[in-house]
Amino acid sequence: MKGDRILEIRHLSNTFGTNLVLKDIDFSVSSQDVTCIIGASASGTSTLLRCLNLFDPPTPGELLS
Numbered sequence: 001m002k003g004d005r006i007l008e009i010r011h012l013s014n015t016f017g018t019n020l021v022l023k024d025i026d027f028s029v030s031s032q033d034v035t036c037i038i039g040a041s042a043s044g045t046s047t048l049l050r051c052l053n054l055f056d057p058p059t060p061g062e063l064l065s
Contacts, residue, residue, distance in 0.1 A: 012061030
C-alpha cells in the first residue's frame, strides 16, 4: 500500500572515540519513496549508512521498520 512507512530513524547518534559524527538524526522512509543521502566528504553519510545496516550500531538511537 502506498505511503506505508518501511523505515523510521529516531534520535540516531554515533561517535568515533570523542568525535561526534552523527547527532540526533530523525527521518522516515515510506514505500515508493526515493530517498537520497547527500553530503560532503567526511560529513557522516557513510556512517549513517553503516548505522542503518548495523555495521556500526548507533549510540543512542532507534531504528524501526
